[in-house]
Amino acid sequence: MELRHLRYFVAVAEEGSVTVAAEKRLHTAQPSLSRQLRDLELEVGTQLFTRGARGIELTPAGRAFLDHARLALSQAAEAVAAARRAARPAKATFAVGFLTGQEVDWLPHVTQILRAELPNIDFKVSSLYSPDVADALQSGELDLGFLRVEPRPDVTYKVIAKExxxxxxxxxxxxxxxxxxxxxxxxxxxxxxxxxxxxxxxxxxxxxxxxxxxxxxxxxxxxxxxxxxxxxxxxxxxxxxxxxxxxxxxxxxxxxxxxxxxxxIDLAVGYRRDNKSPVLETFLAGIGQLIAAGPAGVRNTG
Structure with missing residues (x-):
């Protein structure tokens, strides 16, 4: 029994018609599909369909077979997806946290500095209170933070703006x-x-x-x-x-x-010196560009 037999069977069962399944879902000739279904019934050893005036209907054996056929096709698809995921190298994750509201001004600069890196990384952005950004930097949950200078033993700060x-x-x-x-x-x-x-x-x-x-x-x-x-x-x-x-x-x-x-009040970028992320290294190399550009947001002074 081959997977194509199961796909043919499920398509006909769901469409209720050999002709419709052949033309719209399987893109094959109706006589060929009918022959494949007969081969399947011979292999299973029992009748799976009844053919009447209202089209194709499943026998009790066919209904029992349908659930397992769907499960087998699903598992086969998942097996293919798992193999493809394993064949692809995992993307590096780079997580940036912002003091809530500051992403409006500074995220465009971050993406500009990291523009060459973004297609190759899983880029995560979060918005938090400043002490929470500092805690996440300390624990390693974040690679980079935009926040106030919150004293943490392992976090290094560089002031980028005085607001x-x-x-x-x-x-x-x-x-x-x-x-x-x-x-x-x-x-x-x-x-x-x-x-x-x-x-x-x-x-x-x-x-x-x-x-x-x-x-x-x-x-x-x-x-x-x-x-x-x-x-x-x-x-x-x-x-x-x-x-x-x-x-x-x-x-x-x-x-x-x-x-x-x-x-x-100072706004700083924070990071851990022991973070060996090459993406962080790229960002730090471009931090002068970020400081020179200043906030990207448009101010409303009225």
Missing amino acids: PLVAILPSDHHLAKEAEVAPADLVGESLIGFSDVPHVLRDVVDTYLRQQGVEITPSHRIDNFAMGISLVASTRGIALLPTYVEPLLPWSVVSRPLKGKPPT
Whole structure:
């Protein structure tokens, strides 16, 4: 018994017609197909079909045979696929993690640097909080990360940009009429602060306000920028966030630059020095190109 006999049998059983199966599925002549089916029945030793006015119908033996024929064909197809997979060398995996939102600005640069490598690798991209990116770099789950400088014993950082912080406030807030927001203007406003999760950003904001002589107790503390934007819209508070969030603002929220020299927060690429990935080596060789180009995203300054 050959696999082609099983394919012929399944096709006729599913179409209910020798003619239709021959012409539409098997692309063979109807007399040849009928002869192959007779040979199959002889080999099995029992009648598999009945031929009547309504076409071809399966006998009880044919129905029992159909399930096993389908399984045999499926297993044969899987055997072929497994052999082909084994014959192909496995693609190397290169995993990049981004502080949520930063992929908008930096992923185009990464793919440009790695353009020659991409057809030959399994390129994975994820979006996480900065501490989670750092943890994944430390554990080896990620090869490369775009994040804040989060202290981890085995992770090396290279700063690629210094992002200014801006004031995020409701679009109908009285300070939204100003071209810039002075630090003193924040006094008496509901300030949205930060929890211990984005601790690098929290430290930058706290240091800035202290240096400006502004004392404000935050009305809320947030873990991420999305929560901050939501609270600005719902509580009419003000948050100080990096400029990379500007393209993500809804119509009800606007950004305004801070008057004077604004605080900045570092964005870095992180990686493990003991990572021997040639793809990482290619990226690091092109990192100067990435730094010179700067963020690729389009800023919305209104």
